[in-house]
Amino acid sequence: MMFKALVLNKEPQFSAQVSQFDEASLLTTDIQAEIEYSTLNFKDGLAITNKGPVVRLWPMIAGIDGAGKVLQSSHPDWKPGNLFVHNGWGVGETHLGCLAQRAHLKGDWLVKLPSNFTTRQAMGIGTAGYTAMLCVMALEKAGLKPAHGEVVVTGATGGVGSIAIAILARLGFSVVAVTGKLSEESYLKSLGASRVIDRLEFSSPGKPLQKERWAGAVDTAGSSTLANLCAQMQYGGSVAACGLAQGADLSLTVMPFILRGVHLLGVDSVMAPLSKRQEAWQRLSSDLDQQLLEKMIQEITLEQAPEYADLLMQGKITGRIVVKI
Ligand SMILES: NC(=O)c1ccc[n+]([C@@H]2O[C@H](COP(=O)([O-])OP(=O)(O)OC[C@H]3O[C@@H](n4cnc5c(N)ncnc54)[C@H](OP(=O)(O)O)[C@@H]3O)[C@@H](O)[C@H]2O)c1
Structure with missing residues (x-):
């Protein structure tokens, strides 16, 4: 045929x-x-x-x-x-x-x-949304709780970013969206972001240790953005790194890890075992607002x-x- x-x-x-x-x-x-x-x-x-x-x-x-x-x-x-x-x-x-x-x-x-999704909604989620869920699961496993402070999401208007914001906000986290499209502020706030900031703040190389700002992070950008996020994590904070929208390079020091106990969590969706996928899709069916x-x-x-x-x-x-x- x-x-x-x-x-x-x-x-x-x-x-x-x-x-x-x-x-x-x-x-x-x-x-x-x-x-x-x-x-x-x-x-x-x-x-x-x-x-x-x-x-x-x-x-x-x-x-x-x-x-x-x-x-x-x-x-x-x-x-x-x-x-x-x-x-x-x-x-x-x-x-x-x-x-x-x-x-x-x-x-x-x-x-x-999942019985509450259509095939269209499942593709609305796709690998991007399933990866966003894997990032949230990794942050939870590392002990992140809403009371710990703000969670920052980069590439916020993209697929992973948009869905990560919606899930985190629904779980009660205070979410800060980092974007190159400041014109999309109302879209990002409608998903649940409490604040929106310009990605230019993160895109150039910065100091190895910076002011502690974030309890958690979902990073889709890599490169200087990820290095700056690591340098800005609060003591014991966790970064889920899944992307390379800015670049695949990563230049940082060990300072955030050895002085602040920061966790850098790698997230892969492509070869994730079936049990983890099933858990992620189950969580998506309960933790993502369909509207x-x-x-x-x-x-x-x-x-x-x-x-x-x-x-x-x-x-x-x-x-x-x-x-x-
Ligand atoms: N590890 C895995 O298994 C896995 C799975 C899925 C996706 N990914 C990766 O995650 C990333 C995002 O995927 P996606 O599906 O969400 O892609 P997408 O829908 O194309 O979104 C990417 C977003 O990244 C931001 N961006 C673009 N250029 C940038 C730059 N130079 N610096 C910083 N941010 C930039 C933009 O958002 P703003 O305009 O809002 O800044 C863009 O909308 C990609 O690198 C992708 O390869 C990895």
């Missing part, structure tokens, strides 16, 4: 185009699925615009995330008709992806769609995905893009 997909080719030169793909060319796996919705995450943006070395198999179908229905299964946990959410596992990188009407996935990769989620979502078609991937890479998107397949 032929199906529609966003196909990335590198020969004769890079292209990202919606075209017909033959299902017989997909790997044989234990789940054959119909994708109802997908999304554009930062990594999809890098792949679709060819701005980062994401794709390692060509031609590739883009799309690291998908939500939809199982059509055929030889996996004991999955039956035809079951609804699922898929995030990461190298899909859209080394395994053909989910910006497509069909995907062949592995039953061990999939999470059952706020709706405020973050912009829905586009598969054909619009290349244009929006470009806008995402230019930092021009606020919130989350959902792709109706």
Whole structure:
């Protein structure tokens, strides 16, 4: 059967185009699925615009995330008709992806769609929101409580940032949003941010130890932003580091760690074990306000995905893009 997909080719030169793909060319796996919705995450943006070395198999179908229905299964946990959410596992990188009407996935990769989410809402969350939840879980595990003080979120208008703000505020934390888009202050406050500050304050190299400001942090930027956050953490504070929107470099001293007992917590979503994903999706279904989620979502078609991937890479998107397949 032929199906529609966003196909990335590198020969004769890079292209990202919606075209017909033959299902017989997909790997044989234990789940054959119909994708109802997908999304554009930062990594999809890098792949679709060819701005980062994401794709390692060509031609590739883009799309690291998908939500939809199982059509055929030889996996004991999955039956035809079951609804699922898929995030990461190298899909859209080394395994053909989910910006497509069909995907062949592995039953061990999939999470059952929480009953209070539609497949569209699940993709409104996507890897960005699931990673935001993993960051919050990491901060909680390190002992962070609302009474400890303010929690700062960088890349605040982006996918991870927007959802992290909404979850943290709902859990009772006082959240400070750091953004390059000060014009989005009312959006960020509507998600639950108590204050909004300019990311320029964090983007240049600073002193190894600075005034103690934050009890916790969710950082999507890396580079000088992450170094400055570490230098500004309160005694015993925790930083969940998940991104590189500013850069993958990190130049800091050990001072925040050895003099203030600061915790730097690395967060990965791509290879996170299934049990952690199930916990994160369960938590999302209880700790994320669905009306706020709706405020973050912009829905586009598969054909619009290349244009929006470009806008995402230019930092021009606020919130989350959902792709109706
Ligand atoms: N570890 C993981 O498993 C994992 C999973 C998901 C995402 N990530 C990473 O997390 C980051 C955010 O992902 P996302 O899906 O939220 O992307 P996104 O929706 O594109 O948001 C990224 C945001 O970063 C901010 N930003 C852009 N350029 C910046 C710069 N030079 N300095 C500081 N901030 C900058 C912008 O927000 P403002 O305009 O509000 O500042 C932008 O909206 C990406 O680096 C992504 O690769 C990692």
